[in-house]
Amino acid sequence: MTKTVLEVTDLVRHYPLPKESLTAPPRYVYALNGVSFSIEEGKSFGIVGESGCGKSTLARNVMALESTDSGSVKIMGKEVVGLSFNELRPHRQHFQMVFQDPYGSLDPHHTVGRIVAEPLAALGRLSRQEKDERVAEVLTSVGLKATDVSKYPHEFSGGQRQRIAIARALITRPSLIVADEPVSALDVSVQAQVLNLLRDLQDDFGVTYMFISHDLAVVEYLCDEVAVMYLGSIVEKGKTEDLFARPAHPYTRILLDAVPQPAAGKKRDRIRLSGSVTGQTERRVGCAFRDRCPMATDKCAEETPALRQVEDGGHFAACHYSEEMIQRATA
Amino acid sequence: MSVFFAKRFLTLLATLVGASVVIFTVMEILPGDPALVILGVDASEDAIQALTKELGLDKSAVERYFGWIFGLLQGELGNSYAYKVPVWELVEGALKITVPLAIMSMILSVTLALVIGLYAAANHNKTSDITLMGFSQLGISVPNFWLAVLLIIFFAVNLRWLPPGGFPGWEAGFWACFKALLLPAIALATVQGAILARITRSSVLEVYREDYVRTARAKGLSRRATLWLHVLRNAMIPVLTVMGLQFANLLAGTVVIENVFHLPGLGSTVLKAINNRDTIVVENVVLMLAGMVVVTNFVVDLLYAVIDPRLKAHDL
């Protein structure tokens, strides 16, 4: 019987924009428009999308780092939304985060030991010796030396820094790790090291990942399930193999087709995107993707497609023409 | 109206109102009774009370504050306690010295700063750059009133080129007045100019490292053309900020410098008035000085919008 580690229901987050003129109505950035998904224990859940689709906002809201407008985030069955910062502190040991920038996410004035031990503050009551032991243990598990504790971040390369960041996230033995683009700032050869490490850690400790990335190949490599986001909403989600083999939303298809392939002399045949991104500051009836969609019809302008199951095995998509898309992919 | 403009304008008004309250309060706390100072310690109790009443000092502070402000709104500054003449008469002559002096030194310092700053930046790390920056460091360190004294000793006492102090009045002709203000203006401008020159240099150097400067060079623009066409305008943004802040210091400097050169400007007026406990003069003059600073900064804010189109889009 598997347990649900993270359950997000109808999460909404709109940021107010500074007013343009005194009389204008207030404007918002619609960063999250009702996002729902859940992650089972020990699984990796990937969230893919282009810049401005709301994936980082989602990470910050799941981590309870900013206030949520409405909706619910349950981590290990406990509601996180609405709790005060202090009320939440003891619960924080169960969910930790890894950030994108291996240079910006480590305080240059702290030693590695201090950086890695920081989340233990949520636990409180640990002895010095216990702390040191856990730091040493977690550093070895990410492939660093226990003697690295007294070094400073600037003595490490980007990939090693990201290992330090992962060690910091692991130290409280969390159930959930939210990783926001953890490898996108790294070189390919180093990126592979970190991806493999993330996989190994999952095998060893059974951690659950919520993995955010713009790189589809990385998500395919690491994740069991994937959700594709577009302008603050999930447009498709499902098992990785289903979604990548039979994309049911045109946007997913276009994303997949846009990835350049490192193979000898093939000119790929692909669906291309037209138009440019509709602003995140607009809210309209109908499908948000219709302006760029090669297969949009009048129906798409009139009726907002709901996220619905399009295939067995939990393959969901928010498109009126998902069945056609799947048919096309299998043909 | 745009939010940008409205916001800045409201800040300007709020600052002025706040300034008037602070100035008035300070003058209220100021020990020393104007009537007592005017009549001297030997004056009789009755005479002091009579004068207090005559000056309107028996009214409550709130009443006097609003009296002052409403007077100001109607262009009435009131009468000096000490000299029994309208404050405007005292201030008018002083303004005719301080304002030209401030403008002269501002022009001088900005010219100095831009020439030195740009030249140094263009010759980055060469001997001329290092020498100029050494001198500017020295310029920042020199107290302006001491520089004023040195200038007097050298140009007025030894060389006898320029008058050592005093002001002939504008009736004496532009040239005479210009000569009287030249040394004080140089004394004021040197320090300000040295600071601005350093800011200009580092700002230009910083902009030189921007990606769009590389783009401009990749287009085939020469170093010099890049400096004038692409670097300068962007580099002016921080320089402008400092320029606005400097104006307050410049005005403050005039208070001291006027003292050195015996110029009957606003600075001398305010010092004299404080000594006389001529509170109404102090209030008006200090508010005027604060007003000049606030208006200058308002103009600087508007200039931003002219230089930087990003501001216009967001706020204008």
Place this chain on the structure above:
Amino acid sequence: MTLLTVNNLNVNLQTASGPARAVRDLNLTLEKGQTLGIVGESGCGKSMTALALMGLLPENATTEGSILLNGENLLEKSERELCTIRGNRMAMIFQEPMTSLNPVHTVGRQVMEPLRLHKRLSKAEAFEQAIRLLDRVGIPNPEERIYNYPHQLSGGQRQRVMIALALSCSPDILIADEPTTALDVTIQDQILELIQTLVAEEGMSLVLISHDLGVIAENTEKVVVMYGGTVVESGSTEQIFSQLTHPYTQGLFAAMPKLGLGRKGRLTTIPGTVPDLVNLPKGCTFTDRCPLATDICRNTPPPRSELGPHHQVLCHHLEQAIEARSRELYT
């Protein structure tokens, strides 16, 4: 005649910790109308090579060797002469479209600048030409957009403006340094497509620099693989991608997550990190990370072996490397 020939180019940077050999013994040739890719990870010297070609190296750089454009050595030219070449016969597109345009000038003014400078066009002529260029690079409503400031355009549009700018004087060579790295995949797709089309229509030569093997594979005819400031393998794109040879090229390819592989298998990782350019080994720069390395690699520069027509590999252990193609080189 060969359009561009680079012979034994060396670029040294004076740094606080000593001279860094940013580029060493680089050789390149580029024919008219040819597209050349330079691929490598950060710090491999690919950007320095581009800047050296343009004569825009930082002040602390010194160069040796020669860069021949139509037989004229650019390294011997005066700054004044280079100004007539830059933007005119050779143009460049940079990585960051967000910061590569001057924020205080309209895009029109920036596109007109090279036209006025090199072609001596009048203001009115340049204006018309600029509108045509903006239209050509796919900016909608160029008559209006020409008055826009860079911040009013999206990232993709700014990169289009950069392309218009580079194209304005119909250069012989277009150098694109990571032109799409800062952009989303779908936008990257559009921009690369645009560059391809324009290069073909204008008969320009293209030097495309990227860290992404996929981008290089799909957009170039010839490839140069750089590591630690030097070329380790070069050849036609077809040859290289069908016969990955140098241990580094093999590792780089194997380390890259590729779409369609799914969760099966494991990414290959190259151990270690990119070398410090100040303390490079005397011999092969890849020595410290190479599974085939022996003593000779560290101390003797590897020989250049012709594997096929124009397919050159710089490795001491060529046979072993070729033999390793069929198996996992890295474990």
Place this chain on the structure above:
Amino acid sequence: MSNTASNSFISRCAKSRSFVIGGTITGFLLVCAIVSLFWTPGTVYDIVIKDRFLTPSADHLLGTDQFGRDVLSMLMTGTQNSITVGIVAVSIGLFAGVGLGLLAAARKGWTEELIMRLSDFSFAFPAILSAIMITAILGPGGVNSIIAIGIYNIPVFARLTRGSANAIWAREYVMAARASGKNKLSITLEHVLPNILSIIIVQATIQFALAILAEAALSYLGLGTQPPHPSWGRMLNEAQTLMFLHPMQAVYPGAAIALAVFGLNLLGDGLRDILDPRLSRKR
């Protein structure tokens, strides 16, 4: 490892020309101040009318003033005054200003707005003018002028601190600390303050120099340090009336001020190069 770090720190110090020159000048002034506590070459407080306006000699290296006091001794003793002014005025500004700035950055919202508007507001008053007004209330005198200058330092530090602290608050490591459950106070103390300390130290050096200048100006106007205690500014004040007959009396104290300010400014510049390598690379 800490060994190599400290080595490179020292070597960076030695490499910075500004730091070496500025540090030497500042050190020299400090020594002067300390020595003058115990010993001065001549009299500072005694008036010896027969010795007035002596030209420089072996007894009086810089001659004597109109009261027959030894100028060099007065300059040396004046150092004490300037250093005290600098320390006290900067401390007032530093503690109050940095505190307010950190608070503004941590609390955001109306707290930040209020603190920043107040500091904006204070910039509308020319510094010396405010000091003049404050000394006018409290009466002229050394202590009062120091307080006046110190108060004026508060908004300077508040602005700087808030600006740099805001930049730190936007870093990912702060977000990581938030995600670890650290509250704003401990983040401020553990992450924000250490990371902006170097900027504050540099500014403190510069404000130190400005405080010396401001005190000299106030004393020059007769509002600062009162007789008989020697102060460079007051020496200038006293020398001004004699400017035409004995110009050198006006030259020495001014040169002393300029030297002190020059030394501190250079020290500040040097510290900036050393503590903030990112900035130094830019110049």
